Amino acid sequence: MIFQENATLKQKLEILSDAAKYDVACTSSGVERKGKKGQIGNSVASGICHSFAADGRCISLLKILFTNECIYNCKYCINRCTNDVPRATFTPEEVCTLTIEFYRRNYIEGLFLSSGIIESPDYTMELICRTLHDLRRLYRFNGYVHCKAIPGASPELIEEAGWYADRMSINLELPTAQGLRELAPNKNRKTILTPMRQIQNGMAESRAELGMKGGNQSAYWYTQKRLGRALPGADIAAIGEKTNSNVKGLPQQGIIRADGTGLVRENPQAENSLSVKNASTALSQWKHRDTSRGFVPSGQSTQMIIGAAGESDYEIMAVTEALYQKFDLKRVFYSAFINVNQDANLPALRGQPPLRREHRLYQADFLLRYYGFRAEELLSEKRPFFNTYLDPKCDWALGHLEHFPVEINTAGFDVLLRVPGIGTKSAKRIVEARKSGSLDYHALKAIGVVMKRAIYFITCNGRMMYHFLKIDEDYITRNLLENDKDVMKDFGEKVTYKQLSLFDDYAEGG
Amino acid sequence: MDKPTRIYQCEDTAEGILSAVYDAGLSGYGHKYIKIQPQTENQMENFELFAEYVPVVTEEEKVLRVIHSVRDKISRQAHFYMMSAVASCYPDRGDAIYQFVTYGFTMGAKVCDALQIPCVKRIFEIKRAVHNEAHFMKEFLRFQEVQREPALLLAVIEPKNRVIPFITEHFADRFPEEWFIIYDKTHKEASFHYREGNWELHILTEEEAEKLEELLEQQEDYVDLWKAFFNSITIEERKNEKLQRNMFALHYRKHATEFL
Numbered sequence: 001m002i003f004q005e006n007a008t009l010k011q012k013l014e015i016l017s018d019a020a021k022y023d024v025a026c027t028s029s030g031v032e033r034k035g036k037k038g039q040i041g042n043s044v045a046s047g048i049c050h051s052f053a054a055d056g057r058c059i060s061l062l063k064i065l066f067t068n069e070c071i072y073n074c075k076y077c078i079n080r081c082t083n084d085v086p087r088a089t090f091t092p093e094e095v096c097t098l099t100i101e102f103y104r105r106n107y108i109e110g111l112f113l114s115s116g117i118i119e120s121p122d123y124t125m126e127l128i129c130r131t132l133h134d135l136r137r138l139y140r141f142n143g144y145v146h147c148k149a150i151p152g153a154s155p156e157l158i159e160e161a162g163w164y165a166d167r168m169s170i171n172l173e174l175p176t177a178q179g180l181r182e183l184a185p186n187k188n189r190k191t192i193l194t195p196m197r198q199i200q201n202g203m204a205e206s207r208a209e210l211g212m213k214g215g216n217q218s219a220y221w222y223t224q225k226r227l228g229r230a231l232p233g234a235d236i237a238a239i240g241e242k243t244n245s246n247v248k249g250l251p252q253q254g255i256i257r258a259d260g261t262g263l264v265r266e267n268p269q270a271e272n273s274l275s276v277k278n279a280s281t282a283l284s285q286w287k288h289r290d291t292s293r294g295f296v297p298s299g300q301s302t303q304m305i306i307g308a309a310g311e312s313d314y315e316i317m318a319v320t321e322a323l324y325q326k327f328d329l330k331r332v333f334y335s336a337f338i339n340v341n342q343d344a345n346l347p348a349l350r351g352q353p354p355l356r357r358e359h360r361l362y363q364a365d366f367l368l369r370y371y372g373f374r375a376e377e378l379l380s381e382k383r384p385f386f387n388t389y390l391d392p393k394c395d396w397a398l399g400h401l402e403h404f405p406v407e408i409n410t411a412g413f414d415v416l417l418r419v420p421g422i423g424t425k426s427a428k429r430i431v432e433a434r435k436s437g438s439l440d441y442h443a444l445k446a447i448g449v450v451m452k453r454a455i456y457f458i459t460c461n462g463r464m465m466y467h468f469l470k471i472d473e474d475y476i477t478r479n480l481l482e483n484d485k486d487v488m489k490d491f492g493e494k495v496t497y498k499q500l501s502l503f504d505d506y507a508e509g510g
Numbered sequence: 511m512d513k514p515t516r517i518y519q520c521e522d523t524a525e526g527i528l529s530a531v532y533d534a535g536l537s538g539y540g541h542k543y544i545k546i547q548p549q550t551e552n553q554m555e556n557f558e559l560f561a562e563y564v565p566v567v568t569e570e571e572k573v574l575r576v577i578h579s580v581r582d583k584i585s586r587q588a589h590f591y592m593m594s595a596v597a598s599c600y601p602d603r604g605d606a607i608y609q610f611v612t613y614g615f616t617m618g619a620k621v622c623d624a625l626q627i628p629c630v631k632r633i634f635e636i637k638r639a640v641h642n643e644a645h646f647m648k649e650f651l652r653f654q655e656v657q658r659e660p661a662l663l664l665a666v667i668e669p670k671n672r673v674i675p676f677i678t679e680h681f682a683d684r685f686p687e688e689w690f691i692i693y694d695k696t697h698k699e700a701s702f703h704y705r706e707g708n709w710e711l712h713i714l715t716e717e718e719a720e721k722l723e724e725l726l727e728q729q730e731d732y733v734d735l736w737k738a739f740f741n742s743i744t745i746e747e748r749k750n751e752k753l754q755r756n757m758f759a760l761h762y763r764k765h766a767t768e769f770l
Contacts, residue, residue, distance in 0.1 A: 010738050018742040035683040037706065042684045049649050049757075051768055053744040056753025063743065098735070104663065104688065105653045106681075107736050107767070143684075338747050353747055432623035443626040446634065 007088050013098065015088040019068035019079050020114055022340075023171075023303065024333040028060040028109035028144045030298030031166050032214040041103060041110070041143030043166065043298075045216065048109050061112035061146060062102055066090055066127055070116030074173070074184040075343045076308055079116045083341065089118070092131040096139045103143055110144030110166075111135065121152035121191075129157055132164035136290070144298075149199065151191035158195045159282070162202055163289040166215075166298040167330070170196050175319045179309030182345060193327075199300050200233060200328050202282035206295035209286075213294030218331075219369040220324040227372050227414065233328035299330035306361065307337040307354040308346055312384035317364055317375040324368065334361045360386040367392055370424050371417050394420045394480060397457060398473050404457045405464065405471060409438050421454030441465050452483050513543050515558065520566035520604070522548035524596040524672075525573050527604045532572035533564070534608055541612045546604030580611055585619035594637040597672040606632040643669050644676040650758070651677070652767045653690060654733075656725040663690040664725055666765050674701050674711060682707050693722045733767050740768040 007015070029047030049058040067089035068079045078085065099111045113131060117124050128147055135141045146167040149158050162168060170192055174180045177189045206213075221232050283295060302323065304316065320332045336353040339346055364386065367373040371393070378392050379385070387395045397404065397420050406419050408430060416427040426448040433439060433447065440460050445451060455465045456476045470476075516539055520530035530546045537544070545561075581589040592611065595603050609629035614621040625631050653663040663685075667673075674694050678701040681690060686707050693700040698719055703709040714722070763769040 010735055013735060014738050014742045017739050021743045021745055035686050035707075037686050040685060040687065044680075051650070051740060051766065052754045052757040053740065054751060054754055055745045055748040056750040056757060057745075057748070058757065059740070059743060062739070101732050102736060102739075104655070104685070105732060105736070105767070106651055106665070336748075338745065355748065429623070429625060432620075433625045436617065436620055436624035437626055439626055443631070446625050446631040 009094060009098075012088045012090060012094065013064070015086050016064045016066075016068055016090060017062075019085075019116070020063045020065045020112070022078065022335065022338070023063065023112075023114055024335045025146065025169060025301050025303060025331065026058055026060045026063060026112065027167075027301075027331065028146075030215060030330055031144070032216075033142065033293065033297075036142050039140040039142040040100065041141055043110075043142075043144050043214070045214070050106065050108055060109045061144065062099055062108045062110070063112040064090070064095070064098075064114070066095065066113060066115035066124075066131060067118050068116045069118050071119070072117050072184070072186040074186070075341065075345050076183055076305060076337065076339075078340045080341070090131075092127075092134045095131050096135045096141075099135060100139050100141060103141070110141075110146070112146040114148040115150070117150065117186075121150045122154055122157060125150045125153035125157040125161065129160045129164070132161060136164050146298075149195040151187055151195065153195065155195075155198055155282075156285070158198055159202060159285055159295075160289070162199060162296045163285065163291065163293075165296060166293070167300060168199055168296050169301045169303070170199075172302045172304050172319070172323070174309050175304050175311045175316045176309060179311060183309060196300065196302070196327050198282045199296055200282075202295045203297075203299065203328075204233070205281065205283050206291075206297075210291055210294050213292075213297045215294060215297030215299065218299060218324065218328065221328065223370060223372050230325075232325045299328075301329060301331040301333060303333035303335055305337050306334045306358055307349075310347070312379075313357070313361065313364075313386050314375070314379040314381060314384035316361060317368070317379055320365060321368060321375040332365060334358050334365070356388060357386070360388070360392060364392045367396075372414060373418075389481060390477070391420075393418075394453065398477060401471055401473060405459045406457060407462065408444065408458050408460050409434050419454055419457045421450035421452070421457070423448070453480065456480070513540070515543050515545055515561040516564055517545045517547050517558065517561050518564050518566050518604075519547050519549050521568050522550050523568070524593075525570070526566065526568045527596055527607065528576045529568045529572040530566040530604060531608050531611060532576050533566050535576075535612070541609055544608060546608050548601070548604055550601070576611070580614065584611070584614035584621060587622045588614050588619070591622060591633050591637050594640045594676075595633050597675065598636050598640045599670045599672075600636055600639075602632070603636060605629075606636065640671045640673065641676065643671050644673040646762055647673055647677050648680055650762045650766050651692070652765060654726070654728070654767075655730055656728055660689060663688055664693065664722065665690070666693045666695055666722070666726055668695045668764060670696070672697055672699070674699060678703065678709050678711070682709050691722065693719075695719075733770075737768055 027047050028043070029045060031043045032045035033043040035042040047060060049060050051059040053059055065079070067087070068085070069087050069089060070077075070079045070081050073080045073082055095111070095113065099108070102108045103110065113128055115124050115128060118127070128150070132145060132147060135145070145165045146169065147161055147165045149161065149168050149170045151170060172192060173184055173187065180187060180189060218232065224231050304319070306316065316334070323329045323332055336355050336358040337347070337349070338353045339349050364378055367378065368375065373396070378396060386392055390398070397418070403418065406415055408416070413427055413431055416422050416430055417424065422430070429447045430439065430444075433443065438461055441451070444454070444460070451465075456469060456471070456479065458464070516537070518530040518534050520526035527546065527548055534544045534546060577589065580592055588610075592607055595607050606629050610621070610633045613624075613627060613630065617624065621630060625634055647667055647669060651665045651667055653665045656662055656664045672694070674692060678692055681692065682703050685703070687705055688703070689705065690703045691700055698714045699711060700714055700722065701709050701711050758766075
């Protein structure tokens with residue numbers, strides 16, 4: 001191992017941001033918090049991006065590891081203990097100074113602090129807590145903080161971090177428990193899901209006691225509510241308090257059974273299953289902590305590596321949906337696998353990492369969270385992968401032409417949402433605008449409907465935009481592929497599609 | 511027979527346009543025949559032969575009357591749309607505002623959603639453009655510390671629209687204990703923030719603008735650290751400069767530390 005004993009601050013920053021860059025989440029969204037006299041910083045619910053790196057990914061937070069030393073040996077990770085890479089460790093003071101000085105210059109929205117495992121999970125979590133304590137209390141930082149919960153760390157330390165942080169995340173790493181066993185021998189599902197459950201319950205307790213504190217429910221939660229479906233994690237807290245038993249009898253509706261993989265089977269004994277025991281209460285430090293921000297007000301997220309362990313898109317979406325439903329996550333992130341270690345147990349990649357697949361998963365993730373789709377509507381065991389050429393919504397629409405065309409001037413909000421080319425914002429605008437008179441194709445453009453996709457699926461006052469349009473699968477597919485730059489363009493060696501075009505509707509800072 | 515178009519010529523400022531809206535509204539001439547033309551330097555180029563020209567005198571009283579009646583009689587949202595459009599740079603904004611306000615007085619609060627009406631659509635587009643630009647400024651504006659004791663932060667921007675009022679509030683809330691200046695080089699104006707959230711907007715003289723430009727020449731240490739972070743956070747295997755350009759357009763990079 002190479003140690004950089006006397007590294008300068010700049011060298012440390014380079015090593016420890018380089019080591020942190022494979023973590024995907026960089027969002028600063030989910031909590032609205034005003035500035036405070038005597039402090040520095042506020043937080044904006046939509047999040048703010050501050051720059052974009054040469055890979056096109058948003059830079060919103062100072063994303064660094066506290067240390068890249070690590071006692072674990074996860075096969076996919078650049079920081080695994082058997083790798084011969086330069087190592088460095090920050091001091092809490094260095095992290096605080098960098099955060100404050102970058103923040104004052106409007107380079108960043110806040111801090112994203114992760115870490116390699118040094119000595120033990122508890123020791124590592126303590127270092128994170130000490131740093132966040134200093135940042136909040138000594139440096140009086142009131143901006144956004146995202147930190148990792150270290151799997152295996154004690155509940156007291158997880159709780160302490162949650163009182164400082166806006167968002168916490170624990171990476172699921174791999175969609176299947178088997179993949180995790182093979183590639184991350186020092187981690188297991190239980191040590192990952194236990195703190196995730198604790199944070200979920202802690203958030204529920206904090207909201208019951210203190211209110212939302214500027215945080216909001218997840219997009220998934222709002223969508224389920226609008227559709228009158230069972231809300232994510234709704235009865236979990238109640239079950240936990242009374243019986244301290246396993247999470248059974250959860251809302252069954254809409255939960256996908258991906259049998260054979262054991263992904264979401266409610267089997268208490270199976271390490272595979274996405275369920276863990278509930279702690280009786282998640283929070284016990286009310287009296288000793290600053291509760292003014294609430295407990296993890298911006299919620300929690302996780303990420304999965306895509307394409308390292310041979311899992312299907314269907315398995316990934318099933319796990320994603322289960323995480324939204326049972327763990328009330330805010331976001332699930334997908335990280336296209338990059339073979340940094342050339343490990344024999346990992347698939348060899350020809351050319352680029354599976355970016356297009358990652359892109360399709362993000363699109364499908366939006367369909368779950370904002371559009372009310374269920375994973376089983378998009379994929380099935382018989383058809384476990386997304387169409388590479390068409391986005392998941394177009395793909396779904398082409399398979400369900402019996403629902404089309406949709407009449408713009410009368411269709412309900414949720415029907416409009418299922419039309420390719422209509423997003424949440426444009427659907428809302430259509431519903432508002434038609435109160436003052438009927439809409440024509442001209443107005444739809446102003447509203448922000450993507451006409452090149454929508455025209456095959458809609459009518460305005462009973463008429464399609466052009467008389468020669470046909471509601472026919474082959475005809476529409478051919479036209480979509482021809483007219484839509486995003487579909488075929490640059491597919492192959494160079495991928496230059498607009499990765500974030502699906503975020504246009506939300507302007508989320510992430 | 512059609513009436514001749516009546517063109518209200520006003521100052522090319524927020525106050526000028528709102529005064530013209532007031533005069534035009536009071537005239538009862540009929541909104542189909544009214545245009546509002548802010549006077550810029552090359553105005554003579556689009557002189558119309560068969561139109562009546564009416565000069566507008568800018569008065570605070572007119573401005574306040576328009577603002578208050580839009581806010582109280584239409585809606586706060588309509589007020590917000592109008593103030594956003596007034597801050598924009600589009601030559602047709604006077605016409606759009608006048609027609610929007612006229613419709614608003616008949617339709618009430620729902621006017622803002624009626625995107626099938628051309629002037630509402632236009633106001634909506636202008637408002638969106640202004641706030642998109644303001645949002646980009648919140649993202650990409652960079653402060654530099656031009657003085658240590660007491661600390662003073664300075665940022666320079668070159669927006670198309672006059673976005674300073676929309677962004678200064680954001681930074682004032684964020685940095686209640688900082689002294690900072692946001693300098694709009696396009697419109698030669700700047701906001702000055704003092705501690706505890708008080709700030710003022712000033713139109714700058716030539717000398718004041720030059721003074722700010724001089725201050726910007728300085729170098730500081732954190733620039734180097736930020737560039738180091740900016741470079742090392744890139745994943746080489748995912749390199750995609752076209753995507754980067756889509757997200758961070760070249761013309762916004764002019765004052766962004768990491769690209770200098």
